[in-house]
Structure formats: structure tokens, C-alpha cells
Amino acid sequence: MLFYVDEISLRLVYTLDFVFKEHGLEYQLTNDKHVFDSHSGTKISYSTFEFEHAPTLIPAGLLFEETFRESVVAEKGIWQGTACLTIDSVPDPLASIFYVLSRYEEYSPKFPDDHGRFTAKESLQSKFGWLHLQIVERWIEAFFQVYSPELLTILQEKKTLRVIPSFDIDNTFAYKWKEGWRSWLSNGKDLLQNNKERLKERKAVQKGESADPFDSFETIREVFKNYPETRVFWQLGNYAKYDTNIAWNHPQHQELISEMSQLGNVGLHPSYASNQLDERLNQEVMRIRKITSKTVTESRQHFLKLNLPVTYLRMIERGFEKDYTMGYADDYGFRAGTAHEHAFFDLLTNQVYPDYRIVPFAYMDGTLLEYKKLTIDQSLKAIDQLIDEVKKYGGMFCFIWHNETLAEAGKWKGWRKVFDYTLDELKV
Secondary structure, eight states: OEEEOSSOOHHHHHHHHHHTGGGTOOOEEEOOHHHHHHOOSSEEEOSSOOOTTSOBOOOOGGGGOOSOOTTOOEEEEEETTEEEEEETTEEOHHHHHHHHHTTGGGGSOSSOOTTSOOOGGGSHHHHTTOTTSOHHHHHHHHHHHHHOHHHHHHHHHTOOEEEEEEEEESOSOSSTTOOTHHHHHHHHHHHHTTOHHHHHHHHHHHTTSSOOTTOOHHHHHHHHHHOTTOEEEEOOOOSBTTBOOOOTTOHHHHHHHHHHHHHSEEEEOOOTGGGTOHHHHHHHHHHHHHHHTSOOOEEOOGGGOOOTTHHHHHHHHTTOOEEOOOSOSSSOSOTTSOSSOEEEEETTTTEEEEEEEEOOOSEEHHIIIIISOOOHHHHHHHHHHHHHHHHHHOEEEEEEEEHHHHTTOGGGTTTHHHHHHHHHHHOO
16 A cells, blocks of 8 residues: 655654554555656545545544644544544544554553553543454554455455563562571561461471462463463562562572573563662662563563653663563553554654553453452453454454462452453464
């Protein structure tokens, strides 16, 4: 497909690269009217200039701007019978794709949560009932349906589903390998609270008489073997309020991490504290690379703390190439409107980073129980909807669990069923 535009811009190229190249299709751009007019194949004028023998899509101005503008008005509208955004009162599926994919609204969040995070409930997709849909992929299909049904057929033939189970290791074990003052402090707390069950459980684990309640690593090993794209992200920060993992330099802890990294991809789970402190982040990057003896280039932020564009730029500076934070804690669904991997576009510098890839996730275990307060059966229905969406529109079905939830510790008793169900339903 050949596009005529008055101006070839970075934002337009980024958007069309996603619509076409990321989906296995090709396109061309020209701002030469004679070249466009003489083209005999499929073509479209993305301009206010109308050609006699070509369809015209009147553009919103967003894709031809070079600076971030807080005054952009994005509202729910209709384009060619499809629910879509109007950008500054102009219904435009291409501008809508860019707005959602680049996370335009996240550059000026108005009501961040207690952890400084942009929340699902603040997003336009949530307000318009689109969060649980691959709304960007629906706009792509609508665009091809109107302008090139033959490309829509090719698009549908090229659809693939990639399964990416992923695990965040915030607390490797509940009791095991926790020594010195941390063990004494935990015992003292349980004594003060008269929590005899935890005291008994801790004593049995530390004596080697029973397994640690957070130990699900044998299951994770099996997942690694059966699903090659499995990811594990390990938190190696210093002890702090929201960073409570076992000491990173514990010899047995390092041995476990190294062993897991030999089975599959182990990435960094940057700590809560490192989200603001460069020195902490530098330490943790060095730690994961030293322990695994690998150049680790993938990460997911602890607490899903994503501050655009700063978070990505900090990881890029340290040689990282892929991030798995694109999703919400307070709701499941498609934060970027798609389950497809894509490049990062920094709106503040109007620059694309083609080699830094964003992998969205569809749901997190804690979202279902702790944020949405869903039952197991309600969670299965929600997951069914998400899986159906990815099977229909293609992409990656990445989902997050933690070792303690997989081990069914405490309130998570019975929830292993949800994890197993997800994998069963994703089998082709």
C-alpha cells in the first residue's frame, strides 16, 4: 500500500511500521503527488488533498507534530462504523493507534496511585470500555477492511499466538536462607502477635523438616522446559520497605539463580528503591550479570512502577533491550491496546528506539485476587476473555505469577488451578 502525505514524519513512520511491518506487511510513503497519482496498486491519501482515483483519510494533526502537547483532546467517537478515538475532534484510526500505543496520556498523569503509578482506571481504554480488548488491533483490522480487504486477508493468515509464562521473584523463600537479624526480627514479630502457626512453620522449614511455603521452583523448572519463552525476573535489591527478598549475596541464593538462568531466560526485576536511585539500579544490574555470568538485557519493574519515558530511558542507558512492565496492577487487559511486541517511542524527544522492545502482559495473579477481588471461577472467565482476544487478533499472551502464589501460600490456596487453566487454554 502506498500512502500520500504532505509531510513524512517520525510519528507517522512509527505508526505505519507497527501497523504493517510488525504484522508482516509492507507499505510505502511519498509526498510526491505525481508518484502517487501514477501508482497502479493499492493507495490512500492520508492528507486533506484529494486525488481523483484514490480514497482519502483526513488526518488529525497528531502524527505530524514534533512536540508533546498536553492539550490533545482524545474522545470516544466513530470512524467508518467502528468505535475509535477522535483526536482534537477528528476521527482518525492511525492517530488513535499512535495515541494508545505510545501511551500519550501517561506523560501527564493526573491521579497517580500511592506508588506513583498511572492506573488502569485513569486510562481512556478503561473509561471507554476498551481495556480488555486489543483495541489497537481492532483499529488495524477496521482500517484494512475499509481500504484494502486483500491485505486484511493476508493479515489474518499471518496471525500467531506466542505463549510467555513469566514469574516475578520478589521473595525467593518465606523462611529459608533468611538469617541473622531478619530471622530474629520475624520470630519476634510472630511472638508478639502470638502467631503460633508461623512460628511452628518457620522452625520446621529451618530445620529441614518441611518445604518452604514459597518454594515452587520445581514447577517453574518444568514450565521452562515446556515453554521456551518463559521469563523469570529476580529482585536483587537491598532490603527496604518494599524490597524484602533474601540477601542477593547469599551463596545458595546465587546458586539457585544461576541454575535457573541455565534453564531459560532470567531477567532483572529492578527493586522499588532503584526506580528512583541510579546507584541502586547500577548495583542490581551488576549483580544479576555477575550471578548469571550473562549479559542480561530484559527486565520488569518491581511493583510495575513505570514512569514514561524515564523508566525506559534508564534501562536503555544500561544496555537493556526489552521490557515486560506494560500492564496494570489494578486491572487486567491491554494497557497499550495490543498484545504485540513493539518499539518504544519517546514523546518528549520525538524519537523512536527501534531496538528497545516492549512486551505487554495480559494479567497478573495479584490483580485478580488482591485488586479485583475475583474468585477463582471469576478469574477463569476473565482469562478466557483475554485468551480469546489474543487468539482472534494475534500477539503474545504474557502473564505474571509469583513463586509464592504458584506454591499456593496462605490466601493463594487453590489458585494453582488458575495458572494451570491458563496454560491449558493456550494450547494450540
